[in-house]
Amino acid sequence: GNLTFTMIKPTAVKNNHIGDILKMINEAGFKIVAMKYTRLSPERAAAFYAVHKGKPFYENLVSFMCSGPIVAAILEKENAVEDYRSFIGATNPEKAEEGTVRKRYATSMTENAVHGSDSDENAAIEANFFFSKLERY
Numbered sequence: 714g715n716l717t718f719t720m721i722k723p724t725a726v727k728n729n730h731i732g733d734i735l736k737m738i739n740e741a742g743f744k745i746v747a748m749k750y751t752r753l754s755p756e757r758a759a760a761f762y763a764v765h766k767g768k769p770f771y772e773n774l775v776s777f778m779c780s781g782p783i784v785a786a787i788l789e790k791e792n793a794v795e796d797y798r799s800f801i802g803a804t805n806p807e808k809a810e811e812g813t814v815r816k817r818y819a820t821s822m823t824e825n826a827v828h829g830s831d832s833d834e835n836a837a838i839e840a841n842f843f844f845s846k847l848e849r850y
């Protein structure tokens with residue numbers, strides 16, 4: 714697929730990294746096709762991460778993700794999902810490669826700067842979770 718979905722997570726927003734991260738995204742060849750600065754309620758954060766329900770980090774992840782504003786965006790590029798995941802780096806910032814978004818801006822495993830969809834199917838589900846049809850063009 715040629716689309717993926719991303720969020721800039723609350724700590725990265727709070728630390729004023731929105732501009733730098735969007736610049737990195739564009740320079741890596743991703744085109745922003747939809748974007749909003751918004752906030753997740755506890756209910757919506759829980760729903761977004763429902764696949765992780767029951768895991769030890771789930772409660773903490775949900776409360777973190779609704780602790781402050783986020784930036785949600787749909788990105789377009791050939792091979793978007795896979796390329797974006799290598800661009801952002803490993804979930805654990807200590808394992809993220811030099812030059813990746815998480816290496817630069819993650820402050821912990823949970824507060825790892827950005828989200829990136831893990832499949833074309835989830836990219837579509839996540840994009841629809843945040844954006845109406847009208848907002849996507």
Ligand code: ATP
Binds near residue numbers: 774803825
């Ligand atoms: P994302 O889906 O956000 O791009 P990911 O695919 O790298 O991240 P997932 O395994 O889907 O990671 O986990 C979703 C999010 O949950 C991670 O981005 C991270 O914030 C948090 N998380 C995952 N594993 C852990 C963990 N072991 N400890 C703390 N937080 C975790």
